[in-house]
Amino acid sequence: MKIIKSISEMQNFSHGMRRAGETIGFVPTMGYLHEGHMSLAREAKGGNAKSVISIFVNPAQFGPSEDFAAYPRDMNGDLEKCETAFVDAVFVPDAREMYPDGFSTHVDVLDVTDVMEGTRRHGHFRGVATVVLKLFNIVMPSRAYFGRKDYQQTVVIRRMTRDLNLEAEVVVMPTVREPDGLAMSSRNAYLSPPERAAAPVIYRALSGAKKLYDDGERSAEALAGSVRKVLAGEPMVELEYAEVSDAETLAPLQQVTAGAVLAVAARIGRTRLIDNILL
Numbered sequence: 001m002k003i004i005k006s007i008s009e010m011q012n013f014s015h016g017m018r019r020a021g022e023t024i025g026f027v028p029t030m031g032y033l034h035e036g037h038m039s040l041a042r043e044a045k046g047g048n049a050k051s052v053i054s055i056f057v058n059p060a061q062f063g064p065s066e067d068f069a070a071y072p073r074d075m076n077g078d079l080e081k082c083e084t085a086f087v088d089a090v091f092v093p094d095a096r097e098m099y100p101d102g103f104s105t106h107v108d109v110l111d112v113t114d115v116m117e118g119t120r121r122h123g124h125f126r127g128v129a130t131v132v133l134k135l136f137n138i139v140m141p142s143r144a145y146f147g148r149k150d151y152q153q154t155v156v157i158r159r160m161t162r163d164l165n166l167e168a169e170v171v172v173m174p175t176v177r178e179p180d181g182l183a184m185s186s187r188n189a190y191l192s193p194p195e196r197a198a199a200p201v202i203y204r205a206l207s208g209a210k211k212l213y214d215d216g217e218r219s220a221e222a223l224a225g226s227v228r229k230v231l232a233g234e235p236m237v238e239l240e241y242a243e244v245s246d247a248e249t250l251a252p253l254q255q256v257t258a259g260a261v262l263a264v265a266a267r268i269g270r271t272r273l274i275d276n277i278l279l
């Protein structure tokens, strides 16, 4: 497994693969890898001649009052996991090389960022889209793999890829959960034991709403209301939003027709968690 730190070395590696006619499967991450990340890495390895995973805690996607400095990091553990998953190359760029002095170009994906995370984390998707475009230009993937856990992010990346005619095919994989339903997330490491014990209520609330939907409920307000009600029963959890949106455009819905997503953001103590379920 190659560990690559410089942008030019990564580009040379990828050019070599592409010239040899080999496909590259790419998984961008912020590290502190868990089974959710590794499911993407395995898919990238299985579907392509070579797999590349990047580990980069991207400062540009954190707001000034967010957890950039505290974000969990474990480079040695991450490299071991990549080795076990037979990843071909790990790209670990340096923030100063990614964002040199005078860096002044950004990608703003409009409309699909006007809801959900976009209205609560200003500048977040600008940071995400910009770094993903940079990583695509550096790694030159044939396919790039993203998790449905970050639903809005997958919509933003798909939109950017289409609008800017990027070559990479975007592949979205299901959310990997702990046995009690909690969506795996690097941020789960912040939870104290009592907070961790309370956290599965988020998925219970989403699953309850999905059951109502399956039983015929089509009112977005009723579905979101059922999430609010379940979460209100857990005093440690503070709901930020529960929104029902069109699965493709993310436009808010009043009645759920085919293809909707119910997305939730909630705080447990100082930890902010997101999750969603498809309706």
Ligand code: AMP
Binding pocket: 028, 029, 030, 031, 035, 036, 037, 039, 040, 145, 146, 147, 148, 149, 150, 173, 174, 175, 176, 177, 183, 184, 185, 186
């Ligand atoms: P992150 O390191 O949090 O930026 O995540 C890197 C990639 O892994 C993103 O595409 C995430 O959506 C994906 N991911 C994170 N958690 C999960 C999960 N529990 N299941 C599936 N994919 C995930």
